[in-house]
Amino acid sequence: MLLIEPQNYDFGPGEENALELDCRKKLYEVTLRYETCGKLNADRSNAVLIEHALSGDAHVTGYHTPEDRKPGWWAEMVGPGKAIDTDRYFVICSNILGGCSGSTGPRSIDPATGKPYNMNFPVITIADMVRAQKRLIDHLGISKLLAVVGGSMGGMQVLQWMIDYPDSVAAAVPIATTAQNSAQNIAFNWVGREAIISDPKFDGGNYDPENPPGKGLSTARMLAHITYLSDETMGRKFGRNLQENDHYAFDFRRDFAVESYLQHQGRRFVERFDANSYCYITRAIDYFDLADRTNGDLAAAFHSAKGKFLVVSFSSDWLFPTKQARALVKALLANHLETNFCEIQSxxxxxxxxxxxxxxxxxxxxxxxxxxxxxxxxxxxxxxx
Amino acid sequence: MSDLDLLKYTCGRTDLSLICDLIDPGSSVLDLGCGDGLFLRYLKERKNVRSLGLEISAEKIASCIANGVPVIQGDLDSRMEFAADGDFDYVILSRTLQEVRHPENLLDEIVRVGKQAIVSFINFGYFEYRFELFFCGRMPRGRHLPYEWFNTPNIHLGTLTDFHTLCRERHIRIVSAEPLGRIHGILPKWCWPNLFAHSCVFVLEKEK
Incomplete structure (x- = not known):
């Protein structure tokens, strides 16, 4: 059994060490929770950074204790003998800034007040997350990562790495992602946050963590979960099946299997995720547009990028459809960057x-x-x- | 890949070694329908080209990646949105034109994104095919046409004369043409290519 011990990296106690953010505020006393697997080679050239998605964490593979029921979120992909082979690569995964699984986020204590930040946490961006990760990678003594790999919001971080730190990464694998978050995704995130914020228990973000705005957060999660699936999967998995009865109940409690599934997903999410964090992370996704700094010209955004790319999309992904991956590929090729691209049928x-x-x-x-x-x-x- | 492997690879395909000879060292090459990418790898090792492959099958894309050949997914009936005019020194289209839905549009595209296009074209006017159609009354099959009429991917068969006509109509200049015969490889131009060449390697460019 592959046992992994989570670690913390703390930085930014003083003014010059603090983390400067895109919103021009600074974060002090920042913690990044991270896990590593595999061994760094002698010339420190085999480090692969894995970026997690919205609800992920640093626990990418292996188990924390022998009693754990489930391994990390990408254990099928990362581990000894797997595609991202920890016998060959030194794999690092850190919980994002703004997250709620060990890294500094809205639930952390604001050193200025001694109380949790809650909604006083500064609004962060994908670039801020990456800026914090760069500190961690420097701390680990790695001057150049072999690759940065990630799906969905993780893929956004991958692309941000290639633009902000072109000399620090040899290869990028952005998966099921985009260089410019779409209006549709902004719309879904908005509705999710509205559900959270309008939950009476939300209280401007100052809820008791033991009594969170569960109704709002689970609604946000259910909505988001629908966008992660496809008509085909839902049809195959649930169809029009009823959960318990043989006939309609003729009321508005859950009747269908798909309703029961969503309810379960929503409830489970509330147990492990912080509502404020959800608001902050979805906002960071909304603000993600790599062409922002180049007046909407995506190709110009990759002007200083180096290294090579493997871009992957999936045919039934309607959250980050293939046309967005193609727009990214076009921008990469316009800069003569070594680019691979595949849309996987799924x-x-x-x-x-x-x-x-x-x-x-x-x-x-x-x-x-x-x-x-x-x-x-x-x-x-x-x-x- | 050792030299021996490379030799083996191009041995059965006179057109590929011919195409390789046409390419200037250090140039940029787009190979349409690049398959497992071995030809591009061969070109990279021989001519140090900056290469890109276009391929539709995910399985073959995985092979390209394993072979270290940059590849992107795409189908040949769509406009090549990923490339600007004249992005590549050469665009290679090897024995594929007959498989696409709109060969005429594809020809326009390859002379747009490539300064030159190199097309190896299967000649349906080859005497063996004429014989088979004329004497056996069957649609031709053979070394280069190993399919039945109902399952062939070759949906747009033409002769060398047809190809010349199409290029003229689309304002595409034929820079050079190397007809390939059965026995000796490259066929002298005086011996009726439209009858005796099973295929022909054309270098094309847009009329100025």
Whole structure:
């Protein structure tokens, strides 16, 4: 059994060490929760950073204790002998800034007041998350990552890394993601946050963590969960099946299997996720537009980017549809960046990045192996000597 | 890949070694329908080209990635939105034109995104095919047409004369043409290519 111990990296106690944010505020006494798996090689060239999605955490693979029922969220993909093989690569995954699974976020104590930030937490961006991660990578003594890999919001962080730290990454694997978050996604995030904020228990974000705005947060999660699936998966998994009865109950309590499933997903989410954090992270996703700094010109955004890319989308993903991946590919190619792109046929919708392990794994595995070979033989542009 | 493997790879395909000879070292190449990417890898090792493959099958894309050949997914009946005019020194289309739904649009596209396009074209006017149609009364099959009429991916078969006509109509200039015969590879131009060449490698560009 692969046992992993979570670790913390703390920084930013003083003014010059504080983390500067896009909103021009500063964060002091920042903690990043992270986990590592595998061994860093002698020339520190085999480090792979995994970026988690909205509701993920640092626990990407393995178990914390022998009693754990489930391994980390991407255990099928990351581990000894897996596509992202921890026998070859040193894998790092950190909980994002603004998260609620060990890293500094709205639930953390504001050193200025001694009380939880709650809604006084500054509004953060994807670039802020990446800026914090860069501190962690520096702390680990890694000057150049072999690759940054991530799906969904994780893919946004991957792209941000390539633009903000072009000399610090050899290869990028953005999966089921976009370079510019769409109006549709902003709309879904808005409705989710409205559900949370209008829950009477929300109290401007100052709710008791023991008594959170569960109704609002579970509604937000149910809505979001629908966007992660597809018509095909829902049809196959639930169809028009009723959960308990053989006939309609003729009332408005849950009747259908799909309703029961969503209710279960919503309830489980409330147990592990913070409502304020959900608001902050979805806002960071809303603000994500890599062409923001270049007046809407996405190709110009990648002007200083280096390294190579493997872009993957999934045919039934309607949250981050293939046309967005193609727009990204076009921008990369316009800068003559070495680019690979595949749309994988899948019925799983957006969640496919967690489920299509065989097809995705073959591509990611080969891509990383080639990159490591190139970096080791010094072939890649700007590689470490 | 060792030199021996490369030799084996191009051995059965005179058109591929011909295409390789046409490409300037250090140029940029887009290979349409690049399959497992071995030809691009061969070009990279021989000519140090900056390459990109276009392929539709996810399985073959995975092979390209394993072979270290940059590849993007795309189908040949869509406009190549990913490329600007003249983005590539060469666009290679090897024995694929007959498989697409709109060969005429594809021709326009390849001379748009490539400064030059290299097309290897299967000649339906080849004497063996004419014989089969004329004497056996059957749709031709053979080494380069290994399908039955009902399951063939080759949906737009034409002759070299047809191809010349189409290029003229689309304002595409034929820079050079190398007809390929059965026995000796490259066929001398005087011996009726439209009858005796099973295929032909054309270099094309947009009329100025």
């Amino acid at each position: 019925g799983y919708g957006h969640d496919a990045f967690l489920l299509e392990i065989d097809t995705l794994g073959a591509m990611v595995g080969a891509f990383l192996a080639n990159t490591l070979n190139e970096v080791s033989s010094g072939k890649q542009r700007g590689a470490q000597s």
